[in-house]
Amino acid sequence: GAVVSQHPSRVICKSGTSVKIECRSLDFQATTMFWYRQFPKKSLMLMATSNEGSKATYEQGVEKDKFLINHASLTLSTLTVTSAHPEDSSFYICSAKTGGAGYTFGSGTRLTVV
Amino acid sequence: GENVEQHPSTLSVQEGDSAVIKCTYSDSASNYFPWYKQELGKGPQLIIDIRSNVGEKKDQRIAVTLNKTAKHFSLHITETQPEDSAVYFCAENDNNDMRFGAGTRLTVKP
Numbered sequence: 001g002a003v004v005s006q007h008p009s010r011v012i013c014k015s016g017t018s019v020k021i022e023c024r025s026l027d028f029q030a031t032t033m034f035w036y037r038q039f040p041k042k043s044l045m046l047m048a049t050s051n052e053g054s055k056a057t058y059e060q061g062v063e064k065d066k067f068l069i070n071h072a073s074l075t076l077s078t079l080t081v082t083s084a085h086p087e088d089s090s091f092y093i094c095s096a097k098t099g100g101a102g103y104t105f106g107s108g109t110r111l112t113v114v
Numbered sequence: 115g116e117n118v119e120q121h122p123s124t125l126s127v128q129e130g131d132s133a134v135i136k137c138t139y140s141d142s143a144s145n146y147f148p149w150y151k152q153e154l155g156k157g158p159q160l161i162i163d164i165r166s167n168v169g170e171k172k173d174q175r176i177a178v179t180l181n182k183t184a185k186h187f188s189l190h191i192t193e194t195q196p197e198d199s200a201v202y203f204c205a206e207n208d209n210n211d212m213r214f215g216a217g218t219r220l221t222v223k224p
Contacts, residue, residue, distance in 0.1 A: 006157065034212075043203065043216045044158070093157050101146035101207040105157040 002028050002098040006106025013084055013113055021079045021109045023094030029074035030096035034103070035067075038091040050077040084113040118206050120215025128223050133191045135218045137204035140185065146207040147180060147187045152217075153200045161202075162189070194222045 003026040013019045023033055031052045036044040048069050049057045056069035066088075068080040077096075081088055094106040118139045127133050137147075145166040150158035164171045164178045164187065171178050175194075180187040187206075191198055199222045204215040 004157075041219070044214050091155075095157075101209060101212075102148070102160070102163070103205075103212055105150070105159070108155070108157040110155065 002096070002102075002104045004030075004094065004096050004104045004106045006094050006109060008109060009107060010110045011112070013111070015085055015113055016083055018080055018082045019084060019111060021081075021092055021094075021111075023077045023079070023096070023106050025075045025096050025104075028096075028098060030077075030098075031074060032097045033071060033077040034095045035069060035077075035079050036093045036095070038093060038108075044093065047079075081111065084111070086113045089113045118204060118213050118215045120204050120218060122218060123216065124219045124221070126221045126223065127194055129194060129196060131194055133189075133194050133198070133220055133222075135189045135202055135204070135220070136186060137188070137206075137215050138186045139206045139213075141206065141208050141213075142185075143208040144206040145209065147178070148205050148207070149176075149178060149189045150203045150205065150214075151200045152203065158203055191220075194220075196222050196224050198222050 005024045007022050033050040035047045037047050046059050047062045050069045050071040052071045052074050058064045071077040089112050093108045095103045098104045120137045148163035151161045152158040162176050162178050164180050175192045177190040201217045201219050203217050205212050
């Protein structure tokens, strides 16, 4: 089946620095990928939709200059958290459309900003 | 806006009992209804899905039922095991957007 690889699984960074999270589709081409943020014991909150070769579409309230999304190829989308602050600490998850209406999720990235 | 409601938010059952989680949606155009299982610290994994032209689908101990008229669908887990303990999310898709329920934390007590 379709596999989405997300790295890193855990990252700790200092306040003010930037961190990049990668999401790769391993055995299929993903023209559309999604980035979510998940708070403890909460559901998935869609942050943005990433389309290959074009600008990402951000959900209301999500700062596009803070959460930079790049989808330069059919198999890779990246989320860069810029000038990270402790309140950006969270679990970030990507997913990709796998054809039809199906989505496959990455394994998630636990970001801790100290 | 359109959303999907999921109940209950927490569910505790004894090993071997059945567990049922229900979701209600409002978008008449929704035609795809997946269920995801999320274990602690991991991404959601698809466990079963159903399309709008089918009323029921079963895969071993897991089944999903869909009532399009009433706009609700349910996940049924029979003969529950401790490893079924996780958070389960329902979702619905109208070919444009996937919308998720708030999740159900299932605990199976040995």
